[in-house]
Structure formats: structure tokens, C-alpha cells
Amino acid sequence: MDLFSKGDVDVFSKCERFIEADMLRKLGLYPYYQTIDRNEGPIAIMDGKEVIMLGSNNYLGLTIHPQVRKAAQNAIEEFGTSLTGSRLLNGTHKLHETLEEGIASFFGREACLVFSTGYQANLGVISALINQDEYLVIDKADHASIYDAARLGKGELKSFKHNDLDDLERVLASLPPECGKMVMVDGVFSMEGDLTKLPEIVSISKKYGARITVDDAHGVGVIGPCGRGVTHYFGLNNEVDLITGTFSKTLASVGGFVVGSAKVVDFIKHFGRSVLFSASLPPPSAAAAMAALEILQAEPERVDRVRANALYLKDHLSRLGFNTGVTETPIIPVFVGDELLTLNLWRELLNLGVYVNAVLYPGVPKNKSLLRTSVTSEHTKAHLDKVLELFSELKKKHNW
Known part of the structure; x- marks a missing residue:
């Protein structure tokens, strides 16, 4: 819905027409403004549950x-x-x-x-x-x-x-x-x-x-x-x-x-x-x-570790058949395309203990939705292997 294509008599009218967020909330697929109870670098506590944080920009884990x-x-x-x-x-x-x-x-x-x-x-x-x-x-x-x-x-x-x-x-x-x-x-x-x-x-x-x-x-x-x-x-x-x-x-x-x-x-x-x-x-x-x-x-070894982690995750996602584009950094996109599938994958990953970012239009072009992952120097091989295991399971489940 284009909320801004023309002016309104009441500037609040567009607010009443905006229903997409409420619809996603009712479906349990609203991916924004998720509350983080505690940030522990590669791990976060969300809704009282520990998740692998694969969606932050804390590249060298220095917040902790x-x-x-x-x-x-x-x-x-x-x-x-x-x-x-x-x-x-x-x-x-x-x-x-x-x-x-x-x-x-x-x-x-x-x-x-x-x-x-x-x-x-x-x-x-x-x-x-x-x-x-x-x-x-x-x-x-x-x-x-x-x-x-x-x-x-x-x-x-x-x-x-x-x-x-x-x-x-x-x-x-x-x-x-x-x-x-x-x-x-x-x-x-x-x-x-x-x-x-x-x-x-x-x-x-x-x-x-x-x-x-x-x-x-x-x-x-x-x-x-x-x-x-x-x-x-x-x-x-x-x-x-x-x-x-x-x-x-x-x-x-x-x-x-x-x-x-x-x-x-x-x-x-x-x-x-x-x-x-x-x-x-x-x-x-x-x-x-x-x-x-x-x-x-x-501590330049932190830079070496984040690069190694990024290469490991990207390489193994590619081996599993995922399209990760041409990234050369810790930002590793997993291209999905369909918006509803992207939201469902985001929700299932979160339920299974992995937080990633769902990126939809207008953040990306229409029909080019993606899951944006980003690794840190503090992720362990065990963290990344768990992520890969879950991505592989969801790929089979959704024939994606």
C-alpha cells in the first residue's frame, strides 16, 4: 500500500490505513522491534531464551x-x-x-x-x-x-x-x-x-x-x-x-x-x-x-577471526545450495525472494534459537527478500555449525 502518494485532509489518515504491521503481528511474523533482554556478543537472551545472535553488527565482539x-x-x-x-x-x-x-x-x-x-x-x-x-x-x-x-x-x-x-x-x-x-x-x-x-x-x-x-x-x-x-x-x-x-x-x-x-x-x-x-x-x-x-x-587476531568465521559460514552455506551473493565481508545474505517465505523462515529460525534479520521491500527490491546474517569474531565453530544444521533442515522442509 502506498501511504504517501498523495496528501490527506487529515495528516493522521495514513496512520489508519497502515495495517500491514498489525497483520504480521497477528500471524506471529512481525520481524521488527524484537526485544533483546541481554546482549552477550555471539549469544543474546530474547524473551527469556538464549539464541545465537547472527544479526548484530558487533563484528569484533567488543560490546562485552x-x-x-x-x-x-x-x-x-x-x-x-x-x-x-x-x-x-x-x-x-x-x-x-x-x-x-x-x-x-x-x-x-x-x-x-x-x-x-x-x-x-x-x-x-x-x-x-x-x-x-x-x-x-x-x-x-x-x-x-x-x-x-x-x-x-x-x-x-x-x-x-x-x-x-x-x-x-x-x-x-x-x-x-x-x-x-x-x-x-x-x-x-x-x-x-x-x-x-x-x-x-x-x-x-x-x-x-x-x-x-x-x-x-x-x-x-x-x-x-x-x-x-x-x-x-x-x-x-x-x-x-x-x-x-x-x-x-x-x-x-x-x-x-x-x-x-x-x-x-x-x-x-x-x-x-x-x-x-x-x-x-x-x-x-x-x-x-x-x-x-x-x-x-x-588485538588484530580478532580481525583474523571474524574474517575466518565469515568465510566458513559463507562457504558452507554455498555448499548447501544457498545463494549468498558476492559478499566479501561478515555480512552474509541468504537470498530467498518470496516475502512470506522469508518471514516464515525468520520466525522458524528464531523459534529454533537463531536470530537473523529479515530484509524486505523497501530495504531490498520487491521479490528479492533475504535473510541477512552477520558473524562476529566471537562466534565459535559450534555456533556456526548449529546455524548451518538449521538452515539445511529448513531448506529441506520448505523445498527452498
């Missing part, structure tokens, strides 16, 4: 690391729970500055600016940099925050087909050469786990004088040397102008960042609306992210 938890606890004791102000005014703390120095150094960049969420990082960067008569060019599969940021900015949004280099060149060639432009892509695409074609994108972008930004939310900690992300993986860190990311995945906290040249980051600091008009990242969140960053660098 004692050092991360202790850092957050110490920050609360010493600095309280919040600064209750924006970064611009009374909301900047020394923990923010320490974290910014650490992130900038990790990526080999001059400067970093920390935001309250990864979503806000993209909003701040794009709203500051893309002005009237300027263009933001994005991959159609980019994260929703990039689309929303483009609407907030004053420039014009153009998109190219997912990872289609010919289409990117077509779009860039169509733009006025005298106008500023920036190409922005996800480093790792969040639904299917595939990588952006960064070497070719850099080459084409430079050909047309476009700046390049990579949102590496899902690449940090899992891709590249010591988990430094997609730009380092391809050896193109010096060719990409800006990198945005989040602390809510590998770095076991919440918040976002942008790294780049000192001059550009300083400009975003003064003109990025999401940092100017939002309360700053709470001190315990900043402390947790900094502790996680330190562990990432001190």
Missing part, C-alpha cells in the same frame, strides 16, 4: 569486552552521563578530542570530527559541503542516511546503478563541468555485504573533477590491514578525500565521525547542521569507542 565496559563505567563516574549541549557551545569534552585524535591517527588523516550518530555524520558532511548548483552523486545502494542528507542539502542529487561504472561515468559526464561535485559511496554495502569498486570509482571521479567520500561504517574493523577499512584495503587512502563512519558496529558504542584534511573538517565543524544543532556524544559513549579502537589495534 571488559576494557570497553570499564571505560564507559569510569567515564560515568568521573564525567557524568551527558554534557547536555551541542559541540559548538557547551558540549565538547576532552574525551571527544582524544577520540578525534585517535580516529584521525588510525586512518592516517589530519583531522576528525565526532558526531552523536553515524547517521548524523553523513547529514553533517553533506549539508555542509553540497551547496546550490553543486552535485552529490551516489550509488543507488548507498545507506539511507546519505539519501536523507542529500534532501537536507541545497545541492542536487544524482544516482548511478549499483556498482555500475559505466552508469557512474554517464552521470558524471552529464553534469556541467563548471559545477562542483562529490561522489559518495558505501565502502561495504549493508544489505548484501559486497564492496564498492573503489579503484575504478576513484579513477572515474578524478577524470571529471569530483571529490570522493566513502562511508565505511561496515568496513572499519573487518576490511583492510588491521581493520582500517576499504580505502586501505585498496591502497587508496590518499586518493579518497573524506571517510565517514560509525562507532555503533565494530567500535562497540554509538556515534559517528568524518576524517579528512584539517581545513575541510574545520569547515564541517562550523556548517554541518547535525553537529551544530544536536547534543554531543555522551562521555561514556566516547570512552567506550576509544577503548574499542585501542583493542582493535592491540
Whole structure:
């Protein structure tokens, strides 16, 4: 049902017409807003029952690391729970500055600016940099925050087909050469786990004088040397102008960042609306992210383990006959297609003790629903073998 195709006399009318969620709830197939009682990394407690958590972004299992938890606890004791102000005014703390120095150094960049969420990082960067008569060019599969940021900015949004280099060149060639432009892509695409074609994108972008930004939310900690992300993986860190990311995945906290040249980051600091008009990242969140960053660098074996687990699960799912696409990351999609079957498989897996994410339209195109799995460094072979056993049983049961 299209709830937004036309205006209503009463703006609440669309709420009454929205019945799909209630229908799924009655069928026991509503996959959203599931309550997690306790997060234990590879295991979670849901509705009082232990499940294998195969749906989180806790790639290195650092949310349960004692050092991360202790850092957050110490920050609360010493600095309280919040600064209750924006970064611009009374909301900047020394923990923010320490974290910014650490992130900038990790990526080999001059400067970093920390935001309250990864979503806000993209909003701040794009709203500051893309002005009237300027263009933001994005991959159609980019994260929703990039689309929303483009609407907030004053420039014009153009998109190219997912990872289609010919289409990117077509779009860039169509733009006025005298106008500023920036190409922005996800480093790792969040639904299917595939990588952006960064070497070719850099080459084409430079050909047309476009700046390049990579949102590496899902690449940090899992891709590249010591988990430094997609730009380092391809050896193109010096060719990409800006990198945005989040602390809510590998770095076991919440918040976002942008790294780049000192001059550009300083400009975003003064003109990025999401940092100017939002309360700053709470001190315990900043402390947790900094502790996680330190562990990432001190324990590179975690990166090796998550890669090995991802390869093991993907390889064995493929042997069982499942289509897992072209993922090269811990995000492993299992393509189903039919929406109702996807929901039934999600529910059966949860009942059997495995949590995965059901991804439906509009998160993916119609009739291309999937089960999105993601592994961590802390999953054991026993965890993954249990998952494979259940997938195999459901495949036989549903002739899928």
C-alpha cells in the first residue's frame, strides 16, 4: 500500500490505513522491534531464551569486552552521563578530542570530527559541503542516511546503478563541468555485504573533477590491514578525500565521525547542521569507542577471526545450495525472494534459537527478500555449525 502518494485532509489518515504491521503481528511474523533482554556478543537472551545472535553488527565482539565496559563505567563516574549541549557551545569534552585524535591517527588523516550518530555524520558532511548548483552523486545502494542528507542539502542529487561504472561515468559526464561535485559511496554495502569498486570509482571521479567520500561504517574493523577499512584495503587512502563512519558496529558504542584534511573538517565543524544543532556524544559513549579502537589495534587476531568465521559460514552455506551473493565481508545474505517465505523462515529460525534479520521491500527490491546474517569474531565453530544444521533442515522442509 502506498501511504504517501498523495496528501490527506487529515495528516493522521495514513496512520489508519497502515495495517500491514498489525497483520504480521497477528500471524506471529512481525520481524521488527524484537526485544533483546541481554546482549552477550555471539549469544543474546530474547524473551527469556538464549539464541545465537547472527544479526548484530558487533563484528569484533567488543560490546562485552571488559576494557570497553570499564571505560564507559569510569567515564560515568568521573564525567557524568551527558554534557547536555551541542559541540559548538557547551558540549565538547576532552574525551571527544582524544577520540578525534585517535580516529584521525588510525586512518592516517589530519583531522576528525565526532558526531552523536553515524547517521548524523553523513547529514553533517553533506549539508555542509553540497551547496546550490553543486552535485552529490551516489550509488543507488548507498545507506539511507546519505539519501536523507542529500534532501537536507541545497545541492542536487544524482544516482548511478549499483556498482555500475559505466552508469557512474554517464552521470558524471552529464553534469556541467563548471559545477562542483562529490561522489559518495558505501565502502561495504549493508544489505548484501559486497564492496564498492573503489579503484575504478576513484579513477572515474578524478577524470571529471569530483571529490570522493566513502562511508565505511561496515568496513572499519573487518576490511583492510588491521581493520582500517576499504580505502586501505585498496591502497587508496590518499586518493579518497573524506571517510565517514560509525562507532555503533565494530567500535562497540554509538556515534559517528568524518576524517579528512584539517581545513575541510574545520569547515564541517562550523556548517554541518547535525553537529551544530544536536547534543554531543555522551562521555561514556566516547570512552567506550576509544577503548574499542585501542583493542582493535592491540588485538588484530580478532580481525583474523571474524574474517575466518565469515568465510566458513559463507562457504558452507554455498555448499548447501544457498545463494549468498558476492559478499566479501561478515555480512552474509541468504537470498530467498518470496516475502512470506522469508518471514516464515525468520520466525522458524528464531523459534529454533537463531536470530537473523529479515530484509524486505523497501530495504531490498520487491521479490528479492533475504535473510541477512552477520558473524562476529566471537562466534565459535559450534555456533556456526548449529546455524548451518538449521538452515539445511529448513531448506529441506520448505523445498527452498
